[in-house]
Amino acid sequence: MSNLRAKILHRIHGTGRGSVFISKDFLDLGSRAAIDQALSRLVKDGSLRRLGRGLFDYPRVSPKLGVLSPDADQVAKAVARKRGGRVQRSGAFAANALGLSTQVPGKPVYVTTSASGKVRAGNQTLTFKRVAPKRMAARDSVTGSVLQALDFVGRDGVTDAVVKRLRSKLSASDKRRLLKESRYAVGWVADAVKKVVAD
Numbered sequence: 001m002s003n004l005r006a007k008i009l010h011r012i013h014g015t016g017r018g019s020v021f022i023s024k025d026f027l028d029l030g031s032r033a034a035i036d037q038a039l040s041r042l043v044k045d046g047s048l049r050r051l052g053r054g055l056f057d058y059p060r061v062s063p064k065l066g067v068l069s070p071d072a073d074q075v076a077k078a079v080a081r082k083r084g085g086r087v088q089r090s091g092a093f094a095a096n097a098l099g100l101s102t103q104v105p106g107k108p109v110y111v112t113t114s115a116s117g118k119v120r121a122g123n124q125t126l127t128f129k130r131v132a133p134k135r136m137a138a139r140d141s142v143t144g145s146v147l148q149a150l151d152f153v154g155r156d157g158v159t160d161a162v163v164k165r166l167r168s169k170l171s172a173s174d175k176r177r178l179l180k181e182s183r184y185a186v187g188w189v190a191d192a193v194k195k196v197v198a199d
Helices: 003-015 032-044 072-083 091-097 141-153 160-169 172-184 187-197
Strands: 020-022 049-052 055-057 087-089 109-112 117-121 124-130
Touching: 003 032, 020 072, 032 055, 049 117, 055 072, 072 087, 072 109, 072 117, 072 124, 087 091, 087 141, 091 109, 091 141, 141 172, 141 187, 160 187, 172 187
Parallel strands: 109 124
Antiparallel strands: 020 055, 049 055, 087 109, 117 124
16 A cells, blocks of 8 residues: 555544545645545545545445435535635525424535535535625534524524524534624624523
8 A cells, every 4th residue: 555545544534434525635645646646546446435526525334224425514515625615504404404494405505605506426416605705704614504594594583492492402612602703793693692692
């Protein structure tokens, strides 16, 4: 096994199954040409799965179902690294994931500060919608999802049940980050956050 291949495998295994990578994630280990060649060989021998151009994952495997589909959030984060922007779940997608809405988006939709468009990853398609950076003031993915979800449910949708649900979903550190990052949100969202983080 080549030294470069061993280093790539060590990094991949260290992140665990389900992780998604782009070629750039390994550029500190060698030249672009050498990295691309090593990744192609790892795909051929089944160590990695190619999801799309320059997009790979270390697939999760179920004893009953076999190789599982890639995690949409992991793919979205990798695409954001590739494009040099930030990404968060869209309002409807975030609200559903947090249990605030029963509306199930047909496909994963993300808001981003980079280019809009669709990305095919394995057997799923992710949609990216460009928004102004101020709409994505939160840099943390957890707090960003909460702010997007609150924006989706709207001022009148922030009921006691919604507040209670969010409280139960967030850790103490999540709540601290959420309160800090809500300073950049519109007034009523910031007020809703204060209710969520209140003891």
